[in-house]
Amino acid sequence: MSRLAIKLPGLSMKNPIMPASGCFGFGREFARYYDLSRLGAIAIKATTEESRFGNPTPRVAETPGGMLNAIGLQNPGLKKVLSEELPFLADYDVPILANIAGTKTEDYVKVAEDVSKAPNVTALELNISCPNVKEGGISFGTDPEIAAALTRAVKDVSEVPVYVKLSPNVSDITKIAVAVEEAGADGLSMINTLLGMRIDLKSEKPVIANRTGGLSGPAIKPVAIRMIYEVSQRVSIPIIGMGGITSADDVLEYFLAGASAVAVGTANFVNPFICPEIVDELEQKLIDKKVDHISELIGRSWKSCYSPSLSH
Amino acid sequence: MIKEWTTILHQEQIADKIYELTFEGELVERMTAPGQFLHIRVGEQYMPLLRRPISICDVDLEQKQCTILYRSEGEGTRLLSKKRVGDSLDILGPLGNGFPLDALQEGETALLIGGGIGVPPLYYLSRKLVERNIRVKHVLGFASKKDAFYIDRFNQLGETTVTTIDGTLGYQGFVTDYVLKENPEYDVLYTCGPTPMMKAIEEQLNPARAYYSFEERMGCGIGACFACVCPVKEDPTGTEYRKVCSDGPVFPQGVIQL
Numbered sequence: 001m002s003r004l005a006i007k008l009p010g011l012s013m014k015n016p017i018m019p020a021s022g023c024f025g026f027g028r029e030f031a032r033y034y035d036l037s038r039l040g041a042i043a044i045k046a047t048t049e050e051s052r053f054g055n056p057t058p059r060v061a062e063t064p065g066g067m068l069n070a071i072g073l074q075n076p077g078l079k080k081v082l083s084e085e086l087p088f089l090a091d092y093d094v095p096i097l098a099n100i101a102g103t104k105t106e107d108y109v110k111v112a113e114d115v116s117k118a119p120n121v122t123a124l125e126l127n128i129s130c131p132n133v134k135e136g137g138i139s140f141g142t143d144p145e146i147a148a149a150l151t152r153a154v155k156d157v158s159e160v161p162v163y164v165k166l167s168p169n170v171s172d173i174t175k176i177a178v179a180v181e182e183a184g185a186d187g188l189s190m191i192n193t194l195l196g197m198r199i200d201l202k203s204e205k206p207v208i209a210n211r212t213g214g215l216s217g218p219a220i221k222p223v224a225i226r227m228i229y230e231v232s233q234r235v236s237i238p239i240i241g242m243g244g245i246t247s248a249d250d251v252l253e254y255f256l257a258g259a260s261a262v263a264v265g266t267a268n269f270v271n272p273f274i275c276p277e278i279v280d281e282l283e284q285k286l287i288d289k290k291v292d293h294i295s296e297l298i299g300r301s302w303k304s305c306y307s308p309s310l311s312h
Numbered sequence: 313m314i315k316e317w318t319t320i321l322h323q324e325q326i327a328d329k330i331y332e333l334t335f336e337g338e339l340v341e342r343m344t345a346p347g348q349f350l351h352i353r354v355g356e357q358y359m360p361l362l363r364r365p366i367s368i369c370d371v372d373l374e375q376k377q378c379t380i381l382y383r384s385e386g387e388g389t390r391l392l393s394k395k396r397v398g399d400s401l402d403i404l405g406p407l408g409n410g411f412p413l414d415a416l417q418e419g420e421t422a423l424l425i426g427g428g429i430g431v432p433p434l435y436y437l438s439r440k441l442v443e444r445n446i447r448v449k450h451v452l453g454f455a456s457k458k459d460a461f462y463i464d465r466f467n468q469l470g471e472t473t474v475t476t477i478d479g480t481l482g483y484q485g486f487v488t489d490y491v492l493k494e495n496p497e498y499d500v501l502y503t504c505g506p507t508p509m510m511k512a513i514e515e516q517l518n519p520a521r522a523y524y525s526f527e528e529r530m531g532c533g534i535g536a537c538f539a540c541v542c543p544v545k546e547d548p549t550g551t552e553y554r555k556v557c558s559d560g561p562v563f564p565q566g567v568i569q570l
């Protein structure tokens with residue numbers, strides 16, 4: 001078996017690398033540049049019941065080591081995702097993690113019910129944390145009980161495993177993680193973007209039209225690593241790690257923290273070929289490190305049974 | 313579109329904050345459509361993180377050389393202006409859709425109106441139109457004499473009028489003031505420049521046939537991040553949009569809400 005193959009609920013992956021939701025559209029743009037079947041999985045852009053235009057521009061602003069975005073969940077809506085976007089992806093040998101969003105529990109339930117029936121959707125990713133949308137979103141992910149209730153409602157109707165994407169904009173992320181695990185989540189995605197703002201010195205107003213935006217990119221990696229390190233010791237469901245991954249070394253760090261797979265987000269915007277490049281680089285890293293299978297690394301940073309200093 | 317490490321052959325300041333940079337690379341072979349752009353990574357570090365979209369000003373397909381003009385304004389273009397001859401430059405491109413050349417028949421006239429750093433892509437366009445025996449007229453607007461560039465080059469291709477807001481060079485006023493007053497004849501109008509200028513062109517000149525090249529803050533440059541979306545004109549649903557990077561940057565008259 002390949003060193004990189006990973007099997008998680010609903011996701012039989014050739015390698016642990018997937019593009020993160022919102023950073024890859026529905027794959028069409030990248031399909032022009034490389035074979036999408038090279039990816040471990042694809043997390044598609046958040047789907048809502050109705051189509052959404054999203055927020056006014058400017059929607060992005062650069063920051064040291066990262067970027068703020070407030071796209072506002074622009075997407076063509078459930079019907080078109082089912083009739084146009086998912087069939088396009090069906091031509092590739094790659095499992096789809098369908099990210100779903102909404103403003104009311106009923107919206108999530110409706111989208112979950114329909115999207116989970118699509119033949120190539122093998123798992124759902126529940127966006128309870130997107131900080132960009134003014135209405136709703138944020139409230140689901142910041143309260144353990146509300147997050148758990150939503151997870152339960154979606155689990156009741158979904159025909160595929162459900163990953164809950166956690167918001168880092170909380171004081172204790174382990175509480176939310178434990179609550180959604182108890183509510184039946186099959187896995188976690190973490191972390192979503194960190195709420196941030198930039199102010200323009202000329203206009204003296206926020207740069208982004210929505211005022212606040214979600215911070216992503218290398219700047220947030222240490223926050224994500226810390227949170228995965230904490231959460232992975234408290235839950236038994238797998239974690240898809242994300243936040244600022246730009247290299248195979250970053251992937252190794254996420255696995256050591258406790259992730260079982262990773263998603264690459266902002267780096268796709270800088271280098272459209274980054275995901276297949278990391279896959280190739282990762283294989284070589286494992287060979288160099290004499291690691292037979294990447295799963296050996298999961299949570300090694302906190303597991304007491306292994307200490308690199310004693311192994312020599 | 314390909315991503316390539318190209319080599320810088322020339323870098324020179326040609327006006328206030330305006331730089332001319334020529335590089336060489338295999339990807340130049342693909343730059344056959346004027347109006348496309350390049351997405352340039354100015355450094356290998358994380359600040360700035362994103363690429364910078366910069367339009368193609370001129371291309372030598374045989375020599376595989378491309379020239380870009382840019383204004384050193386923010387951190388990204390400031391770093392770009394520090395690059396030396398011989399340095400490598402990470403470029404993704406060419407991206408987007410250029411100006412349609414077949415909008416005109418041989419012997420017809422094109423009016424090219426550029427404003428500020430929107431002028432450069434019109435140079436390659438003008439050259440291509442002249443190659444097809446299309447008559448070209450240029451109206452180039454700048455804030456002031458110190459900001460003006462490439463006037464002689466445009467002059468070699470066709471009738472060229474310069475306008476400056478402060479009157480330090482050429483006609484004093486906006487490009488639209490000049491066109492309204494002199495009323496030059498043309499069949500198709502091509503324009504690139506600041507949005508207020510293009511809005512004035514649409515509203516005041518009301519051209520029958522025109523192509524506008526848009527500029528919008530971009531993330532990925534390939535259509536994936538949804539940063540550079542523009543609402544379309546007369547859309548009752550309010551959800552229709554075009555991405556400047558991958559659907560544009562050039563759009564025909566009447567598509568985008570200016």
